[in-house]
Amino acid sequence: MFKKNIFSLILLALAIILPGCSSTSARESVNDNKAVTAENQEVRSYPVPVKYSERPVTVLKTPENYKPAPPDKIVISDENIKVIIYAKEFAQGNAGYFEADREDGKISEIRKITYAGENIPFTCTEWGCRGFFAIHPEAKPGKTFFTLVYFDGTSEKKIEGSVNVRDVQYPVSKHLLDLGKFSDKEYTSKPEFKKLIEESAEARRLAFSIVSEDSITNSLSHPRDMHKVTGDYWKKRIYAAHKKKGKKKVKVKGHVSYHRGLDLKGDVGAPVYSMADGKIVIAMKMFYEGNMVAVDHGNQVFTYYMHMDSMAVKVGDTVKAGGLVGRVGATGTSTGPHLHVALSIRGVHVHPLSLLSLPVSR
Numbered sequence: 001m002f003k004k005n006i007f008s009l010i011l012l013a014l015a016i017i018l019p020g021c022s023s024t025s026a027r028e029s030v031n032d033n034k035a036v037t038a039e040n041q042e043v044r045s046y047p048v049p050v051k052y053s054e055r056p057v058t059v060l061k062t063p064e065n066y067k068p069a070p071p072d073k074i075v076i077s078d079e080n081i082k083v084i085i086y087a088k089e090f091a092q093g094n095a096g097y098f099e100a101d102r103e104d105g106k107i108s109e110i111r112k113i114t115y116a117g118e119n120i121p122f123t124c125t126e127w128g129c130r131g132f133f134a135i136h137p138e139a140k141p142g143k144t145f146f147t148l149v150y151f152d153g154t155s156e157k158k159i160e161g162s163v164n165v166r167d168v169q170y171p172v173s174k175h176l177l178d179l180g181k182f183s184d185k186e187y188t189s190k191p192e193f194k195k196l197i198e199e200s201a202e203a204r205r206l207a208f209s210i211v212s213e214d215s216i217t218n219s220l221s222h223p224r225d226m227h228k229v230t231g232d233y234w235k236k237r238i239y240a241a242h243k244k245k246g247k248k249k250v251k252v253k254g255h256v257s258y259h260r261g262l263d264l265k266g267d268v269g270a271p272v273y274s275m276a277d278g279k280i281v282i283a284m285k286m287f288y289e290g291n292m293v294a295v296d297h298g299n300q301v302f303t304y305y306m307h308m309d310s311m312a313v314k315v316g317d318t319v320k321a322g323g324l325v326g327r328v329g330a331t332g333t334s335t336g337p338h339l340h341v342a343l344s345i346r347g348v349h350v351h352p353l354s355l356l357s358l359p360v361s362r
């Protein structure tokens with residue numbers, strides 16, 4: 001059974017009650033918005049600037065046995081602007097999120113935001129601006145700079161702060177991972193699979209190069225209705241490989257790879273949910289990935305779901321956080337039914353569930 005995070009519900013209730021102190025139009029906007037369930041979350045539009053403290057709170061859908069950890073947080077500010085930076089942990093392999101409070105529109109223009117020297121695309125709403133970034137799983141531990149450049153009406157100003165990125169000891173698999181027929185070089189190089197392997201790679205390449213507008217609202221969801229990790233994120237694995245020599249199966253050098261997502265337990269047919277609002281950019285049976293659905297959340301933030309038994313969406317569909325995208329299965333290179341879920345932020349794979357600790361608003 002799915003249970004709404006109680007804390008989120010309390011916050012949500014407060015958010016509906018508290019805007020009594022805000023301007024009338026903002027209050028009406030909140031009250032008019034009846035679609036406050038995670039399934040049917042509308043992007044609210046405010047006719048007048050809204051105070052940062054009155055921004056919509058996060059609505060989170062999680063299984064009963066999963067509570068996301070509260071995020072690490074740092075604040076950098078000057079007389080005009082306050083930036084709050086969050087991550088589940090300021091450590092390798094986490095999704096990062098920031099909100100810039102423009103003090104009720106006093107600052108007209110944020111011009112550039114960077115983390116670790118890389119530009120972060122951001123979205124501005126009536127209460128301020130926000131954006132997502134990735135702490136690379138192999139990022140150099142230690143002080144990492146976050147900068148924001150804005151125009152105060154007269155001149156360009158810059159504020160800077162730093163995040164202390166912690167080192168993470170990732171698990172290393174002690175066993176060779178044997179993927180059955182997928183570890184057989186002869187099987188995977190069969191000419192009849194060549195087309196599908198190429199088409200799958202091309203579909204991924206095209207989908208993950210899409211740059212679209214940020215569609216994440218203040219709604220997030222765990223991808224399953226129960227939480228049990230069966231394969232850790234960024235675990236180092238060595239894949240077995242073999243070839244046939246005459247009638248004998250001989251081991252050949254396998255390849256090392258890092259697990260770029262998380263494996264979650266599920267029986268065949270169990271539901272798989274989109275972690276945030278977005279648009280379906282892949283819904284395809286692939287060779288290695290099996291039935292795979294990818295959701296574009298904008299600004300090159302993607303979640304994707306692999307090895308599914310069936311898919312409930314098609315390319316071009318829009319999906320809400322917590323919306324069904326498919327059913328757990330064991331298709332592709334899967335040794336048993338499970339969900340492989342991944343979160344990629346501009347090409348960097350971070351721990352997908354680190355997203356759920358972020359207090360996202362819109």
Ligand SMILES: [Zn+2]
Nearest residue numbers: 231262263340
């Ligand atoms: Zn996996």
